[in-house]
Amino acid sequence: MYRIGLEAFRFEERDAPLYRLDPRAKLLVAFIYMILTILANSQAIQLLITALLLATLLLLGRLGRKLVKNLVTLAPLMTLVFLANYLVSGDLMASLLPTQKLLNLVMSLNTFFLTTNPDDFAITLEKMGMPLTITLAFSLSLRFIHVLARVLTEIVEAQLSRGHKLDSGGLTTRIRNYTAILIPLIIISVRKSISVAETLELRGFREGARHTPFTTMKIGFWDVAYIIVSISIATALLIYGGEIENILLEILTRYLEDMAI
Amino acid sequence: MIRVENLWYTYDGDNYVLRDVSLEIGEGEIYYILGDNGSGKTTLIRHLNGLLKPSRGRVLVDGLDTRETPVSRLAEKVSIVFQNPEKMFYMPTVIEEISTTLRNFGVENPDQRAEEILREYGLSRYRDRSPFTLSGGEKRILSIAIMTGWSPRYLVLDEPTIGLDGDYRRRLQWAIDRHLSRGGSVVIVTHDMELVLEREGRVVILSDGQVVYRGYTQELIDLDPGQLGRYGLVKPTYARSTSYMKTSGVIKDYHGYCGVFAEVAGVLDNV
Structure with a gap:
């Protein structure tokens, strides 16, 4: 079990589109998803965010097996969060929301940390002005x-x-x-x-000494596309969240009614 | 007897680090597992006490299938001394480090037995010191002392000579000989050809997870240095001379390098 946990959050080099993106673009998108997760207080929207993050990790990152390990490791904590909320509120659906938020926050960070080499991460921070x-x-x-x-x-x-x-x-x-x-x-x-x-x-190595990084970073077409698509989705979810939720609920109600008939 | 039958193993589900490995380790024998770095030697020995379970094939220790037997039960029979001894230490003193392990295996009078082990291995003066403060050689000898305390049937040593100087090397030899004399088996994973050629025993060479050579230590003398070099092994100078003496008829056969010197001395005597 401890082996799965350690492997689940470890970076491994892979040939997939998400790995080739500029770390700055991935970090920005990860933050967008995190902010969206924190702001959205609807289970339907959280479900949509989960679906989007799953699609990103599976299709762009080809991280299927890693994601399973991730969820296995996260399962005890998610259960704990759910139970604690249920014991306090007594409401099953309301207890689900913080659990969904936890899952989405971890998956947002995964889009960056599972696909970015630690060296590239250091360069990203440096480019952002950190010492x-x-x-x-x-x-x-x-x-x-x-x-x-x-x-x-x-x-x-x-x-x-x-x-x-x-x-x-x-x-x-x-x-x-x-x-x-x-x-x-x-x-x-x-x-x-x-x-x-x-x-x-x-x-x-001396503190304050100037150095030249071995690799340089350049924002390309796909990085810009990744950022624009993510920002558009996030904005749409924030502005039209209510409507989207109603539509989803309507679809669900109809489906359940059909099932009952 | 330990039987490894058509063992395949993969860590990630895709790449096999052991491929169709089969071997038998009999009672009272010494068995050498050789090969270059990353050939799968350590992965193979981790199967012997059930730390790793085969992806395919099986490992039987005295008839017990390692897939179905808990590590604690297999560890009673198969004792593995890993390369870095520091990873097993956690008690405040050397004596407690030994007695704790004896307790784990239910040895009678563990404290008294621990004192005896300290004396046998020449570690009495370090009795109350923290194991972490010992030198590299002392730590290695202590790890062997710990792992032989309950008289396991099979002793597995992973690269035992790394960092050992003359005196500690002699103590290692003594520990191996004593284990063999008590009817136990010894499995040694090493690159050290001098250690291999000191005793007669069986040898397998692994390369890229597969057994590429099977034989006996005496036969290694006749192998081409280039062939051994491909597996990350270096033939010692005396082994090369022995090989030359054998082909030129000075000596008849190889019986450990002490035997060679005795035979050469006999030849010189006659001259």
Whole structure:
């Protein structure tokens, strides 16, 4: 399960249209979808946003298998959000809305993070005027997820091989069992981060020094098209959300009536 | 006996890192798994105690199918010492690190047994130190001490000689010999041809997830260095001389390099 979770949010290079888009365009569109998700308070609109994001990730990103892993990982949190809301409000449909919002927020971020190389992400931040130290720390952290995932797998395997049972006993015993994973993970992570810092110094990295990025970015036709289409959809949903909801509800009611007949 | 039958394995569902691998590891024997980086050696040994389940084929450990048997039960029989020993440490002291594992496997008098193990492996002076503060060689020997404590039937060592100097290398040899003398089997994954040629045993060479060579350590002496080089292996100088001595009739056969020196000494004696 932990392996699925770690793989679900990891960047992997792939030949798909979404991967070829400029990171700035993808970041902008991700933010548009996030704002739309936060503003829209109708389940029908949220459902439409989910459909749009699914289409983007599946058709433009070819991320089918990854998306399944993503949803499997997210399922416990979504269930928790739904149950917490249901316990407080007692309304089934009203509890569904925050769960949908959570799903759409994660999927919006996925359109950017699953399809953008951490190095390109650092350059994007730099182009947006962030200092190099911050962008480097950010991109190193993203790349570190992959390293930590591998270390974690190896630690779990080493502990299982020496007869350590991770999922046995009551809650407190289970929490205690996981110290066998956390202690080596923390120590190895700290050591790795120290070695990265030393390597940067050895390679002449200095704060405030000017540098030239290896790759340059250029907004092209498809980037502009991606932004315009997304903004148009978002605006349409915000302005005509009520009407769209009514139409969708009408279709649904008719369908249900037909089914009843 | 460990039987690996037509084992195929893929991590991502598309690319197979092991392809139709079959082998048998008998009791009391030493088995070497060789091959270049990324050939699938470590993936193969992770199947031996059920950490990975075959995508196709099966692995049987003393008749137990690894797909149906929990890792905790298989780990009692198959002990794997991984390349980086630090990943297994989490207790505050060396002695607790050993005794905890003995408890995991239900060994009687674990504390007393842990003290004995410390003495046997020459680690008594580090008894109350944190395992993380030990040197690379000491950590490796400690990991072997931990993983042999409950006398598992099969001991699997992943690249055991990396970072080991003379003294620790001798202790490693001692641990291997002792395990073999007690009737256990040893599986060694390595690039270190000197280690391989020190004992007679069976060998498989993996390349790109497939078994490309099967044989015995003595036969490796006769292999062309170029052929070994293709699998990321380097023939030691004495092995090349041995090969030359064999073809030119100075020695009759290869029985470990100590045997070769004894035979050469005999020849020189006669001269």
